[in-house]
Amino acid sequence: MYIYKNLPFLVFTFIFAFLFSACGYKPSSYYAKQEMQGNVFVKLQVSLEDPKNSVLVKDAVNKILIQKLDSRIVNDINNADVIMNLAISSVSITALQYDKEGYNQLYKAVVVISVNYFRKDNGIKKSFTVDGEYDFSIGGETVITETQRFNAITNASNKAVDEILSKIAVSSFK
Template sequence: MLKKLIIFFGVLMILGCGYKPVSVLTKEIIAEKVYVDVVIKKSDPANSVAIKDGIREAVIKRLNRDLSSQSDADTVIIANIANVVFVPTSFDRFGFVNAYEAQVSIDYKVKLSNGEPLSIIATGKSYFRMNRQVLDTIYTDSVITNQDRYNAIFEASKESFDELIAKLALKGYKLKKD
């Protein structure tokens, strides 16, 4: 009986304080039809493709939103790559790098459904291990493969998008309070 009473008061407190999950706040600030584009860097177009794929997947899977053309969209998200860095995180006994952290910083320009423009910088990280083959205790390959690079940037861009959503939800919460 005491357990039920504690749960009841806990739920009552959460409802009473106006708690809303991030998903609800995000739905209030990002419309159903979303346009996503990434400004392609001429110096590194492969990163741009991985980031665009990651952000689009995040919009579809995390927000359950439809992608649309820019003319039909209610919310427009334009991503500019601020920085992509690979930092060694682990070394083997011979001093070769065997794990990296991909760090992706993206400058998002977001036009919300109410027409308000926002500029938000968000960062994502992704860890990965090197896939090396050993031949007589000598490594045959100690270079990041294109697939490893793409996957790491793809995952880091999704994490960056999660940070963007959290910041947008906070913005939505502040707008509701005012």
């Protein structure tokens, strides 16, 4: 009789203990933090085609490393525990849609960023690429302006940079 009276409490306690102690889930940012632990030096290979966008990519990666992974960015490669190299591998803009007169109206910008990093403590080099896409319209214009091109590449680069965190986490298992 006593067990039946306290059965809901016992079941709730068992389920509560099982849910919070049996689950070994860790978010991907945990593994990325482990991979980028210590001082990080970010080296940028400036693209001759898009030097402004190259600098924006480095700034965005620095922001992710600092805000999401709590990494310490250093300016001297000798003080770094992790050396990360970034480069814009390719930039392409392709037409997606034409108007009645045959002019291009909708475009897609695709940016591919090459990332490789080296941890001094274990001597292992890892590399991967990320890409970002951004669709944009030029409105009533017939030619893409430099401002539209810059904004499209910036938005595509930001989408690619957002993918870097998960790629670092995945590469930590290799």
